[in-house]
Amino acid sequence: MHPDFPASAADSGQLLDVAFGSLSAFDALPVACRLVGSDLQVLWQTPRLTEFVKHMAGGACCESLGMRHTAADCVSTRTLEQRRPQQRTLWLGRLQLAVETVPVRCADGGGIGSLEFFRNVTSEKKLEGALIRQQELLETINRSMIEINHHLEAAQAELEEKNHCLEQANEQLRSLDQMKDDFLSIVSHELKAPLTSIKASVSLIAGSEAGKLSATGAELLDVCHRSTERLHRLVEDLLDVTRIESGHLSLGFRRFSAREMILECLRAVQALADEKGLALECRAEPDFEITADRDRLIQVVVNLVNNAIKFTEHGAVTVEASGAPNRIEFRVRDTGIGIPEESLWRVFDKFTQVESSLRRNSGGTGLGLAIVRGIIREHGGDIQVSSRVNEGSCFTFSIPQPPGKRGDGAASPLD
Numbered sequence: 355m356h357p358d359f360p361a362s363a364a365d366s367g368q369l370l371d372v373a374f375g376s377l378s379a380f381d382a383l384p385v386a387c388r389l390v391g392s393d394l395q396v397l398w399q400t401p402r403l404t405e406f407v408k409h410m411a412g413g414a415c416c417e418s419l420g421m422r423h424t425a426a427d428c429v430s431t432r433t434l435e436q437r438r439p440q441q442r443t444l445w446l447g448r449l450q451l452a453v454e455t456v457p458v459r460c461a462d463g464g465g466i467g468s469l470e471f472f473r474n475v476t477s478e479k480k481l482e483g484a485l486i487r488q489q490e491l492l493e494t495i496n497r498s499m500i501e502i503n504h505h506l507e508a509a510q511a512e513l514e515e516k517n518h519c520l521e522q523a524n525e526q527l528r529s530l531d532q533m534k535d536d537f538l539s540i541v542s543h544e545l546k547a548p549l550t551s552i553k554a555s556v557s558l559i560a561g562s563e564a565g566k567l568s569a570t571g572a573e574l575l576d577v578c579h580r581s582t583e584r585l586h587r588l589v590e591d592l593l594d595v596t597r598i599e600s601g602h603l604s605l606g607f608r609r610f611s612a613r614e615m616i617l618e619c620l621r622a623v624q625a626l627a628d629e630k631g632l633a634l635e636c637r638a639e640p641d642f643e644i645t646a647d648r649d650r651l652i653q654v655v656v657n658l659v660n661n662a663i664k665f666t667e668h669g670a671v672t673v674e675a676s677g678a679p680n681r682i683e684f685r686v687r688d689t690g691i692g693i694p695e696e697s698l699w700r701v702f703d704k705f706t707q708v709e710s711s712l713r714r715n716s717g718g719t720g721l722g723l724a725i726v727r728g729i730i731r732e733h734g735g736d737i738q739v740s741s742r743v744n745e746g747s748c749f750t751f752s753i754p755q756p757p758g759k760r761g762d763g764a765a766s767p768l769d
Contacts, residue, residue, distance in 0.1 A: 386472040598728035638675035666690030
């Protein structure tokens with residue numbers, strides 16, 4: 355109800371007395387209102403309402419608003435019949451108006467009339483509609499978020515289940531790996547004693563009884579000797595792997611000439627190089643010294659040079675040594691068949707042998723390079739390899755001076 359008129363009187367059935375003279379006071383106010391007589395004709399309206407409807411006062415209640423009159427929808431008719439305030443919302447062109455009516459008694463003998471107030475609620479309704487649409491959008495977003503959360507919870511549960519399965523699988527793999535290491539350690543130690551006896555017996559027979567053997571016997575004895583040597587190297591490799599993985603590889607550091615050590619390694623494999631017509635080269639200054647475990651470093655260099663000879667058909671194998679006072683670097687180069695780039699990352703893995711383009715059976719256990727890396731890491735150093743197929747490979751390893759186990763949280767020696 356418009357605030358200028360008391361609703362209590364109208365609601366109680368007491369009609370307000372309205373004189374035409376008093377209505378003129380509304381003309382100066384920005385109020386859109388009109389008075390409809392008992393005959394449903396517009397008796398008076400404010401200029402503001404005239405702006406809305408574009409009609410002057412006069413004419414029927416509905417037609418003056420540009421609407422067809424129906425008693426059921428006419429707010430003026432309901433007001434006059436019920437003599438109670440009414441409310442309605444209607445459209446006038448692009449304007450949406452809220453109508454509030456009050457039954458009044460016309461003091462000038464006009465009978466019962468309907469005093470009607472119009473308020474432009476177009477912006478309010480638009481805002482209300484926008485708020486409703488926004489609320490609907492928020493509800494849609496909320497339902498989508500709930501559905502997404504359900505999917506995320508399901509995915510999280512599935513991920514946790516898979517992580518649990520993965521942890522179990524990893525634990526089983528660790529257990530199997532430990533069982534394998536224990537097996538290798540036990541087998542290696544159990545084989546070493548009888549193998550040492552067999553090797554000594556074969557050497558004794560070869561030294562004292564060789565002249566008494568037939569040609570076939572001598573040949574079989576030579577086969578036996580070479581087989582025991584191969585088994586002995588295998589057992590020593592397995593024992594070295596066990597020592598490195600358990601952290602029990604014993605190292606004795608001392609100062610020695612790097613050049614003399616390299617030359618000793620080359621002399622050990624000279625026969626293999628001569629069989630293939632390969633040159634062995636040492637590039638190290640005579641007075642170049644290093645602190646390390648000499649025997650283990652010889653094992654490293656011999657292994658790398660032996661591999662280089664094995665996979666090189668022509669050219670040379672070169673061992674270089676250089677460095678600063680706090681770090682020594684060794685390089686073993688060859689002109690062999692090289693290693694495919696996709697295989698470089700696994701050449702130092704245990705029991706790994708990279709397929710060569712020559713498809714040759716090179717023999718070996720696949721432990722040599724793993725042991726090499728383990729020994730170097732026990733010195734506190736590391737090893738890398740670079741290679742090009744059909745051009746050759748270069749294994750580079752460095753050892754700090756003085757040597758010692760790395761304290762940077764690096765992986766275990768064989769990882």
